[in-house]
Amino acid sequence: MQALVIVGHGSHLNPGSSTPTFAHADTVREAGAFDEVREAFWKEEPSFREVLRTLESDTVYVVPLFVSEGYFTEQVIPRELRLDGWDVENWESGDGVSASYATHGATDVEKTVHYCGPVGTHDSMSDVIAKRAETVTGNPDVGEGFGLAVVGHGTDRNENSAKAIEYHAERIREADRFDEVKALFMDEEPEVDDVTDHFESDDVVVVPLFIADGFHTQEDIPEDMGMVDDYREGYDVPTEIDGHRLWYSGAVGTERLMADVILERAAEAGAALEGAIDRVRRDANAEVAGD
């Protein structure tokens, strides 16, 4: 038997914080490749600390629903899962965006744990960002005549958060789909406040690389960009600012195709998926096409 555990941050204060984790877990369940799929959280239950013991499977794939490598993925999660002999050196990442997986026992259960890199740094996350642009514009061919801003938090406890943003911006730029692609940040240069200064295109899609919608994506970023003075008034998509139309998408982590990234991570770590990735992709595409 093989199990998948999706680990997210969760919240003591915000009941919506775990919703994307639940939604992606359900999509993965429907795809049917795992005997068990379970969510676990830092701030909710089951905790990282206890999730492994709730599983009947001997083989467990753990995928962190986090944006970047750093404090949580390298210290907190492995420690709380009690990965035996964890050493970040074995994680095949020195550059902050290339961790793939590492296989360990856990000291409190007799299981093999394949601990994967976070979803946010996986290559296929670039596709999810592009998909998010399709979803928010309602246009499966969006690209020509459009600029794309990938937005991250920036300077934070997490030293690698900017790297993930720049990595995907670069990949999407190379794919040559959008006229312009920029990496912007809330707390460092170049700042999302001046979003229109960075683009020549009339239409700009703004996609924040965040897992769940919350304070930053629903309040700070729309206000910083000048879409609205007070987020409680709500905003239009698109909103016209300085002669540009801003298509603001909200957190990329709520995109249905995120389940695909989770599966890709598990597959690279050796999970047997039997077509589950294709199924998830097909369904996510059908959604944008309006089927």
Place this chain on the structure above:
Amino acid sequence: MNAAQLDAFLAAATDGIEFDGLSVTPADAGYAVSAGDGCDEIGTDEELRAFAEENPWFVSNWHYWNHVVGDAEARYAFLRWLERAEERSVRERYEALADGVARSWGQLRLEARLGEDGRRRYAIRHEADIDVPSSDLDRYDDPLAARELVKLDDRGRYRPLKTAPTLPTGWSYPDLDGHDLVRTVDFVYPATIANWHRENEGALDVTHFREAAERQTGIYDVVDELSVEELEAATESCCVDSQCLKRRMWDEDEETELDVPRGKGEFPCREPCSLFVTAARKFVTLGREETRSYEFELTPTEKEQLEEIVDAVAEGRVEEIREADLNEGANRYRARYLRARRTDEHGLSGTPTYPEDHG
């Protein structure tokens, strides 16, 4: 008992069966069998079949536990516990299961009853809804729905601690198989079955406070500064039955027991939870402050009123206090009147919190 169960029984008989009072031992001229009472010598396979047909409960019971539930340890133990399998014979159990056998698990009322051919069916509802007609409860069948169902309490407030005694009412899972029963319970009270089972096996791994605090990093690094007195106040605030249904099994450390009740819950708490650690962090910063002396003018009744307000907030009773009950110190009009009379921009009785800032 159905044909498939009978076939499985006859096939297993050749290796011998020993389960819940049912015994089949292959012997030279057939089998020695018994079903809870005296031992019969049986010759042919035909006679074995006749024996099974005379004891269908024993066969279906054997089949259910060995072939349907299977050997997943915690799930198996939990379902056995639910129908009191270790306390009652098969006959007693089948009679009881015909009417339904109920047990409580936190605020859950779990019920087991006999389904087709000796299979079990299970139901879950809030213990406060025991006497509510099923038609008045929202029906659920998908264990996954429990995740959303238990997110908010009856007043619509978010429940960050799953084992807080604030489980919402008004719903039921009337018909689950054993697998889905366990999944549903695990969504309502995560990991409780696994830890309860470990405890019963004598294998509960407890992480005491000091060890858990040592492990913390980042902003939680400071929680190990909590003194033992503060720790006792903290567990008394968070870990008692009125706040959390888990039975606290951790202490300060292996040697130092905390002088606070552990709780009466069925399932153990094996280490400080994330909510507790977050609270502990706040308590550490509160504990760093030095006390000061202040002089206030208050009437005796006003002093008691402040105490009543603290008490009402601590017990979560604020919402229960009636609008017009002016005898309650924590009544809103009383509190507003106290504020109007006794506080100004300097605070209580005009006494500044930091007198040095006010020359």
